[in-house]
Amino acid sequence: MKRLQDLANRALACIDPIVILSFLILISAIASNLTSYKVIQVFGTEASLGTFTMPIILMLLNPIAEVYGKQRSNQILFATCLAEILFAASFTALSLSQRDCSLLPQGERGHCAALNQSYVLISEHIVRGSISFAIGCLIGSQFNTRFLLYLKSLWSSRLYFVRDIFSSVIGEVVYTAICFMIAFYGVFPFTTIVKIFAFSLVFKFSSTVVLSWISQLIVQLLYRYQAWIETVPGGRKVKFSSRYLQV
Secondary structure, eight states: HHHHHHHHHHHHHHOOHHHHHHHHHHHHHHHHHHTTOEEEETTTTEGGGGGHHHHHHHHHHHHHHHHHHHHHHHHHHHHHHHHHHHHHHHHHHTTSSOOOOOGOOOOHHHHHHHHHHHHHHHHHHHHHHHHHHHHHHHHHHHHHHHHHHHHHHTTOOOOOOOOHHHHHHHHHHHHHHHHHHHHHHBBBBBHHHHHHHHHHHHHHHHHHHHHHHHHHHHEEEEEEEEHTTTTTTOOOOOOOOOGGGGO
8 A cells, every 4th residue: 555655656746737837828828819819799898709818827827936936937938938829820821721612512511611711810810919929928927927026025925815916917917908009900990909908907807816816726736746745755856945835
């Protein structure tokens, strides 16, 4: 029984939570880019569908900066932006190889044509959207991370929930302003862009309060993972102090 427990501990020690968080950040970024040009009606105003996935990125990125530092957070952010741009370029290349609907039975041609049209519409803007995401996210996240860690130095690692809300709001404002200016200018009418921008800020501000509870939980789990892995034979050695649990 003890041997099985040791094997299980060693297996868990090989799992890097940063890899899991990085994967989730990338999925959120791709989902946001794919849906950013889809405008829907919410409470009588226009909104970008990509707005609903963007706050997840900071919810996952802030715990990495809190526990592992700004350098590790920046590395993941740069890698995410690069992978997102590569995905957009690959999607655009694949969309050029459309199916020949005339070869299909008559009943399937309408569905085939609709799919081809949707690929074309997305591919027209996906690279532009990924570039605007990369620029906005890199700049906005710098403001977010610096402010988060600055407050951490002032408050001795306490009150993470409050620090996360303040820093996320600053990061979201900067990101949204830059991203929307690059992505939507010339695509939608100016009044539509203003409505999308206003709804995006209201939604992100309100969702930040809710998501900060989850972000705080992730921070606690990361620190406890670090504390646990020190006790595993052959596990990675990391510096840990119980004061970091004061979040």
